[in-house]
Amino acid sequence: MQSRYDRFSSLILSINKNIQKIKNFEMNNFGLKGKQVQCIYHLYNDEEGICVTQLALLCNEDKGAMSRTVKELEIGDYLYVEEKGDQKYRNPIKLTARGRNLGKLISNKIDDIFYIASEGIGEDEREKFYALLDIVSDNLKKICKGYGEKNGD
Numbered sequence: 001m002q003s004r005y006d007r008f009s010s011l012i013l014s015i016n017k018n019i020q021k022i023k024n025f026e027m028n029n030f031g032l033k034g035k036q037v038q039c040i041y042h043l044y045n046d047e048e049g050i051c052v053t054q055l056a057l058l059c060n061e062d063k064g065a066m067s068r069t070v071k072e073l074e075i076g077d078y079l080y081v082e083e084k085g086d087q088k089y090r091n092p093i094k095l096t097a098r099g100r101n102l103g104k105l106i107s108n109k110i111d112d113i114f115y116i117a118s119e120g121i122g123e124d125e126r127e128k129f130y131a132l133l134d135i136v137s138d139n140l141k142k143i144c145k146g147y148g149e150k151n152g153d
Contacts, residue, residue: 008136026109030102032076035061037106039069040078040095044103049082049092063089078102 023034038059043050050058056066070093073079078099082092095103118126 022113026106033072035065036069036073036078039066039073040099040103041106041110043079043093043095044100044107047094049094051090051092053089055093073099 020034023037025034027034027037038061039055042055042058052063052066052070055070056063059066059069061069070079070081074081076098077096079093079095081088082094084091121129
């Protein structure tokens with residue numbers, strides 16, 4: 001019998017691997033990388049703009065990696081940084097018209113993929129599933145807080 005750890009971690013890793021594969025495949029059509037999907041997706045859903053610090057949190061990336069992603073997308077004319085002050089990490093980042101068009105495509109594609117991925121799961125089951133994942137995630141975060149400074153976090 002497979003242990004709870006084996007089953008849980010195997011399923012999570014498999015889901016993550018498949019999501020990364022889908023993102024990479026879909027973004028390749030635009031000459032972009034899969035990691036840029038989250039950035040465009042979150043900016044598309046927030047027209048006011050998001051600072052790099054908040055965007056890093058939403059995308060589960062460190063600020064340095066997020067700054068590089070923002071720079072790559074800025075060079076490609078998908079987004080721009082609205083200069084509002086001298087604190088570069090607090091300036092809002094917004095999508096250009098090109099970025100909004102891509103954001104709409106990404107958002108629609110995500111809806112389509114997750115509709116297919118959740119076939120056979122009722123709304124009540126889905127809500128319970130997400131609630132349970134939230135609990136597991138929160139519990140793992142509590143454990144990781146104990147590691148904090150020891151591991152450079």
